Amino acid sequence: MPITLLIAEDQRLFRQSLRLLLDHEPDLSVIGEATDGREAFDCAMKLKPDLILMDVDMPKLDGVMATKLIRTCLPEMKVLMLSVHDEDTRIIAAVQAGAVGYILKDADHTEFLRIIRATYRGQTVLSPFMPDRFARGAVAAITHAQKVEESRLSGLTEREKEILAYAAAGRGNKDIADQLCVSVDTVKTHLHHIYQKLAVTGRVEAILAYLQES
Amino acid sequence: MPITLLIAEDQRLFRQSLRLLLDHEPDLSVIGEATDGREAFDCAMKLKPDLILMDVDMPKLDGVMATKLIRTCLPEMKVLMLSVHDEDTRIIAAVQAGAVGYILKDADHTEFLRIIRATYRGQTVLSPFMPDRFARGAVAAITHAQKVEESRLSGLTEREKEILAYAAAGRGNKDIADQLCVSVDTVKTHLHHIYQKLAVTGRVEAILAYLQES
DNA sequence: CCCTGCCTCACCCATTCGGTGTAGTCAGAT
């Protein structure tokens, strides 16, 4: 069975040509496309691809935030960041958020495919086009991110973390309820528990805590 | 007149001894202390010190977030970050958020004082105890942060940015109104304008936009 | 078997929030 991929990229042309390139490979299968961070989150939750190709620059939620949300609910999900700028400091933040690698958009396509397959096999790949000082900063970020696991979020159940991630994506209770196919009251109950566990007074504070502790 | 300082540090003992050290210097004057990020934000707005010594690790809002909020309202405010860990990747994020320098907590106290004065004079100081690869990453972050000025927040008035910063700090409308000594309705009006300008549907989305675009 | 934790749903009530409209003041620009 082929490697299933999700493409999250807001530029239509680039996204589509990327899909063409990837679908051309027999061992790769693009099972979904998202045009913004929120969609990326939704699709990831529903499709559970093997690997996500995530652009850094996207509307609504940027790639870093989306990665953070996805990894909260699916800690094993592999996210490969795409960036145009070779000095985008957000890629370091992205790696901290759980991305397992990144590629510059001007990478060679064979190199690109190689990195995708290597990432799928579990390797953490740094694009060879990345400036040295950035690579080192990113490596430090990776090792740093690895050892961090004891956060306030640990006390939350899986379901609660999921609800919180949706809330942090900017969705209302009704919205979350529809997405998860439960009643609004259930969402409220979960949030109520979350507020208690995080010792916060409301929605915004909980989201802030989430963004900091992840 | 002495350099006015604000100390934002949650550990009481460290904060107080720091204050002793600083008050001992005739040209330095600690005019306020904060024990968490939110307090730091409030104090900065009210006291407008020459320089803020901001710990990275703090409850409610961490130093990075607090710096971001403060710099939104007071773009010229000088913030000096303090960190225990010499490999804390958040200091890079802090620099991006507007911090003009950082010091490791195990720095020598004469070195510490030297950095404070140098920072006050407008220099961007990197602690000599900082590992090389981090210093370079931070320098890159600084140059990167400098050239970024065109964000969606530009369209907001000063007052609106201020209101949004308070909201992003997790405060409710009533709370914001009290802090700024205006009515709740005024706060709501501002927020309404903010939602329109940012093209978002509500509070949480506006805060997310703010956190991304700053 | 029983207890516990988790997920689910419901109901009530007070508060807050969002949307809309109206309007006064003030400063700066034309």
Place this chain on the structure above:
DNA sequence: ATCTGACTACACCGAATGGGTGAGGCAGGG
């Protein structure tokens, strides 16, 4: 002198949110 934009404030309404309480189903461990 007029206009524009910013800041302020108020009113009204519907929707959303938060807090509290209670409760049923269900799986896993003791």
